[in-house]
Amino acid sequence: MQRRLTIGVDVGGTKVFGVVLDLDAGVVDEHRATTPEGSDALVATISDVVAVLRRGARGGDVSALGVGLPGLVDRSGTLRFGPNLPGVVELPAGRLLAEATDLPVRVDNDATCALWAEHRSGAAKGADDAVLVTLGTGIGGGLLLDGRLVRGANGFAGEIGHMVVDADGVACLCGRRGCWERYASGGALGRWGREAAAAGRAPQLLARAGGDPDDVKGEDVTAAAVEGDPGALVVLETFAGWFALGLANLVHVLDVTRCVIGGGLVEAGDVLLDPVRAAFADRVVAPEHRPPVEIVAAELGGDAGAIGAALLAGEEPLVPES
Amino acid sequence: MQRRLTIGVDVGGTKVFGVVLDLDAGVVDEHRATTPEGSDALVATISDVVAVLRRGARGGDVSALGVGLPGLVDRSGTLRFGPNLPGVVELPAGRLLAEATDLPVRVDNDATCALWAEHRSGAAKGADDAVLVTLGTGIGGGLLLDGRLVRGANGFAGEIGHMVVDADGVACLCGRRGCWERYASGGALGRWGREAAAAGRAPQLLARAGGDPDDVKGEDVTAAAVEGDPGALVVLETFAGWFALGLANLVHVLDVTRCVIGGGLVEAGDVLLDPVRAAFADRVVAPEHRPPVEIVAAELGGDAGAIGAALLAGEEPLVPES
Numbered sequence: 247m248q249r250r251l252t253i254g255v256d257v258g259g260t261k262v263f264g265v266v267l268d269l270d271a272g273v274v275d276e277h278r279a280t281t282p283e284g285s286d287a288l289v290a291t292i293s294d295v296v297a298v299l300r301r302g303a304r305g306g307d308v309s310a311l312g313v314g315l316p317g318l319v320d321r322s323g324t325l326r327f328g329p330n331l332p333g334v335v336e337l338p339a340g341r342l343l344a345e346a347t348d349l350p351v352r353v354d355n356d357a358t359c360a361l362w363a364e365h366r367s368g369a370a371k372g373a374d375d376a377v378l379v380t381l382g383t384g385i386g387g388g389l390l391l392d393g394r395l396v397r398g399a400n401g402f403a404g405e406i407g408h409m410v411v412d413a414d415g416v417a418c419l420c421g422r423r424g425c426w427e428r429y430a431s432g433g434a435l436g437r438w439g440r441e442a443a444a445a446g447r448a449p450q451l452l453a454r455a456g457g458d459p460d461d462v463k464g465e466d467v468t469a470a471a472v473e474g475d476p477g478a479l480v481v482l483e484t485f486a487g488w489f490a491l492g493l494a495n496l497v498h499v500l501d502v503t504r505c506v507i508g509g510g511l512v513e514a515g516d517v518l519l520d521p522v523r524a525a526f527a528d529r530v531v532a533p534e535h536r537p538p539v540e541i542v543a544a545e546l547g548g549d550a551g552a553i554g555a556a557l558l559a560g561e562e563p564l565v566p567e568s
Numbered sequence: 569m570q571r572r573l574t575i576g577v578d579v580g581g582t583k584v585f586g587v588v589l590d591l592d593a594g595v596v597d598e599h600r601a602t603t604p605e606g607s608d609a610l611v612a613t614i615s616d617v618v619a620v621l622r623r624g625a626r627g628g629d630v631s632a633l634g635v636g637l638p639g640l641v642d643r644s645g646t647l648r649f650g651p652n653l654p655g656v657v658e659l660p661a662g663r664l665l666a667e668a669t670d671l672p673v674r675v676d677n678d679a680t681c682a683l684w685a686e687h688r689s690g691a692a693k694g695a696d697d698a699v700l701v702t703l704g705t706g707i708g709g710g711l712l713l714d715g716r717l718v719r720g721a722n723g724f725a726g727e728i729g730h731m732v733v734d735a736d737g738v739a740c741l742c743g744r745r746g747c748w749e750r751y752a753s754g755g756a757l758g759r760w761g762r763e764a765a766a767a768g769r770a771p772q773l774l775a776r777a778g779g780d781p782d783d784v785k786g787e788d789v790t791a792a793a794v795e796g797d798p799g800a801l802v803v804l805e806t807f808a809g810w811f812a813l814g815l816a817n818l819v820h821v822l823d824v825t826r827c828v829i830g831g832g833l834v835e836a837g838d839v840l841l842d843p844v845r846a847a848f849a850d851r852v853v854a855p856e857h858r859p860p861v862e863i864v865a866a867e868l869g870g871d872a873g874a875i876g877a878a879l880l881a882g883e884e885p886l887v888p889e890s
Contacts, residue, residue, distance in 0.1 A: 318857055326857040336857075375721035387821075391718055391725075398713070398823020399697035400858055405820040408853045410813055413734045420853045491732055498727040499709075499821060501720020531730050531742045535640055535648040535658075536722055 253299050253349075254312045254556025255292055256356055257281065259330040259383075262288075264295040265549065266304050267556035273549065274304045284333040292339075293346040311349040312559030314359035314551040315339060316386070320401040323353035329419070330383070352559045357404055357508075358395055359554030360546070361388030364506050366557055368545035373504040377496050378544065379406065381435075381464075381509035385427040385492075391500065407431065411491055426495075429488035432511050435464035438481045448477025468514035486521035493522070494529040497539055508544035515543060575621050575671075576634045576878025577614055578678055579603065581652040581705075584610075586617040587871065588626050589878035595871065596626045606655040614661075615668040633671040634881030636681035636873040637661060638708070642723040645675035651741070652705070674881045679726055679830075680717055681876030682868070683710030686828050688879055690867035695826040699818050700866065701728065703757075703786075703831035707749040707814075713822065729753065733813055748817075751810035754833050757786035760803045770799025790836035808843035815844070816851035819861055830866035837865060 255264040259281060266275040277298045279291050292313065299305045317328030323340020325331075340353040361378035364370040370378065370390065378388035385407030389396035396403050407427035408420055415424030428434055442448040443459035451470045455461040467485075470478035493505050511518060523541050527533065546553060577586040581603060588597040599620045601613050614635065622630055639650030645662020647653075662675040683700035686692040692700065692712065700710035707729030711718035718725050729749035730742055737746030750756055764770040765781035773792045777783040789807075792800035815827050833840060845863050849855065868875060 318854060327854045389821075391713065391720070392716075394714075396713055396822070399825040400823055402858060403713075403821065403823035405823075405853065408820045409731075409817045410733055410851075411735055413737070413810070413813060415735070422851060422853070488735070491735060495731045495817075496821070498730045499711075499725065499818070500718070501722055501725035501727075503721040529732075529744060531727065531744070532640060532649045536724060 250309070250560070251304065251307050252310045252312060252556045252559040253296055253305070253308050254314070254359070254552040254554065254559060255295055256314045256359065256551030256555060257288070257292065257331070258316060258356070262291050262295050263548070263552050264299050265552040265556055266299050266302065266308065267553060267560070268304065269560060273553065275299055275302045276552075281331070285335075285337045288331065288334055288337070289339065289342045289346060292343060296347050296349070308349065310352065310559040311343060311347055312352045312354070312359065312555030312557070313339060313343060314354055314356035314555040316356045318400075318402045318405075319353055319355045321397065323351065325353075326402075350559075352555070352562050354397070354555065354558060355388070355401070355404060356551045357386040357388040358397065359552075359558060360508060360544070360550035361390055361506070361554065362395060362557055363546050363550040363554035364508075364544055365390055368550065369506045369542050370504060373502075373540075375500070375502040376504040376506060377406070377500065377502050378506045378508055379493070381432040381507065381511045383431060383433045385431045389500065391502070406492070406496060409492060409495060411488070411495065426488070426492040430485060430492055432464040432509055434488070435467050435481070435485045435511065436462060438484050439464065439467040439478070442477055442481045448475065448481060450475040451478045451481070464511055468511055468518055471517045472514060482518065482521050486525045489522050490525035490529050493526055493541065497530060502539070503537065504540040504542065506542055506544050508550065512543040519543060572631070572882070573626065573629050574632045574634060574878045574881040575618055575630050576636070576681070576874040576876065576881060577617055578636045578681065578873030578877060579610070579614065579653070580638060580678070584613050584617050585870070585874050586621050587874045587878055588621050588624065588630065589875060589882070590626065591882060595875065597621055597624045598874075603653070607657075607659045610653065610656055610659070611661065611664045611668060614665060618669050618671070630671065632674065632881040633665060633669055634674045634676070634681065634877030634879070635661060635665060636676055636678035636877040638678045640722075640724045640727070641675055641677045643719065645673065647675075648724075672881075674877070674884050676719070676877065676880060677710070677723070677726065678873045679708040679710040680719065681874075681880060682830060682866070682872035683712055683828070683876065684717060684879055685868050685872040685876035686830075686866055687712055690872065691828045691864050692826060695824075695862075697822070697824040698826040698828060699728070699822065699824050700828045700830055701815070703754040703829065703833045705753060705755045707753045711822065713824070728814070728818060731814060731817060733810070733817065748810070748814040752807060752814055754786040754831055756810070757789050757803070757807045757833065758784060760806050761786065761789040761800070764799055764803045770797065770803060772797040773800045773803070786833055790833055790840055793839045794836060804840065804843050808847045811844050812847035812851050815848055815863065819852060824861070825859065826862040826864065828864055828866050830872065834865040841865060
């Protein structure tokens with residue numbers, strides 16, 4: 247059954263963002279709230295966002311709820327592990343939200359939701375084999391193979407940020423060393439920038455951050471690079487090499503034809519992506535025997551997760567129906 | 569349509585091995601030949617193996633041919649790149665073999681074929697999300713997700729041996745550095761063994777190889793370890809750490825529940841796999857929130873590729889039908 251009007255909610259580390267999606271007309275309403283601490287408060291906040299949207303002009307006929315959560319979401323809709331949501335662990339979100347809203351509910355990983363939205367109406371449209379790579383504090387991932395989302399046996403697929411690319415490398419929050427996200431996330435770009443600024447290799451970048459190298463962020467690097475700062479461009483080259491290395495790993499394992507890059511940093515556009523494309527070309531095996539892989543910016547921005555959750559709520563088996 | 573009697577041929581670097589498979593009774597005949605050099609000779613040899621099998625008692629009613637090739641096989645049945653087959657490149661094997669044998673033909677990557685056989689009647693039975701990792705000179709890979717083989721957009725999925733795990737590491741034949749197969753293939757186990765023998769850290773291993781450290785092979789390491797040689801056990805620990813690191817990468821990306829390990833080395837059994845299991849447990853993120861991953865030996869040995877090719881010929885769309 248195709249539902250025509252659904253709600254999608256994307257839960258992030260700082261905000262809970264909900265939309266009402268009309269399958270024929272797109273997003274017709276939206277609402278956001280601050281992410282609280284703890285499981286009970288989180289369920290209450292999501293329920294409140296849903297309630298506000300249902301009281302709106304177009305919310306009365308909503309037939310299902312989709313929710314995207316950051317972390318390991320199992321196939322029953324339970325968040326098993328979500329390091330970016332303090333105090334939240336082993337949360338049966340699907341069941342609790344179905345009870346709280348009296349709607350059928352679909353819960354998924356946030357990057358999986360975002361990829362589905364990009365596939366339906368954004369940068370992954372027309373590609374049946376694609377990855378979504380979101381650059382934030384870490385690296386999130388969504389996988390699409392043969393036109394189908396890949397969730398994995400437990401629902402945990404796409405934890406691409408914890409692919410080890412440098413065996414004895416930088417320590418990661420996960421307790422191991424050398425995870426890709428330590429080198430190629432938005433947070434890592436900031437770290438490369440801080441190192442360059444502290445070493446005197448990026449004076450313009452340092453000035454942009456107010457003179458304290460500790461204040462340099464990933465966005466400062468891309469902004470300085472847009473203005474042609476040579477120091478920032480060198481930092482981006484370093485970042486691009488590491489980022490491309492991980493993309494090549496994914497292409498070798500999965501043979502995807504498109505890599506969609508999401509997260510706030512991609513608003514910088516080609517100043518970020520061109521060095522990645524150049525570095526990728528040097529890192530793929532047997533390039534002369536395979537069609538080129540497209541590396542493109544996500545198109546739906548911060549709305550993708552909520553839109554994708556709403557789309558999936560309209561299409562997929564739901565709790566408690568499934 | 570389910571075909572009842574098919575031929576499967578597995579092409580390796582040294583031999584071409586064919587079987588007649590009866591879906592009800594299993595393998596009813598087999599034949600092998602030496603792998604020749606060059607495309608024309610290879611097609612002729614495969615055709616000969618097929619002809620011999622069809623002249624046999626059970627070959628007359630064969631309805632389709634499946635072929636497993638080592639390398640990048642595209643969706644049209646062309647071998648685009650096969651570094652282990654000298655003189656063979658851009659070979660339209662599906663079309664040429666269909667013409668030569670007058671049978672409908674299915675061509676696939678050899679590891680993909682082997683995984684399908686293990687899934688149907690071997691070590692991957694009952695697992696809908698599994699990887700096959702074959703240890704040879706390099707590392708080959710087959711992927712099964714949601715019960716379906718993953719071939720990728722071009723047919724090139726599963727090139728897991730070229731996942732970079734050590735960014736500035738050992739040079740690989742592919743022209744890059746730090747590929748997993750440089751650290752964790754059968755060939756790599758031999759290299760770890762040679763290093764230990766040359767450094768005087770594995771005297772029993774050195775004696776087993778006849779006194780010349782350059783002659784130590786991966787099989788010598790596992791054989792010495794079976795006998796309790798402390799030097800060989802330390803070598804296996806090193807190998808196991810690297811092997812487990814790559815398995816953990818695959819589990820984080822794909823969320824498979826079973827890793828089936830193939831190749832001649834796995835005949836050593838638990839002396840090889842127990843250290844891998846122990847090392848894996850230290851390398852998986854959030855183990856307390858996910859069911860354990862099974863790491864098991866392949867069961868069908870060297871026959872898996874041919875059996876899988878024959879199974880796929882009985883089940884999948886074929887050239888020229890597709």
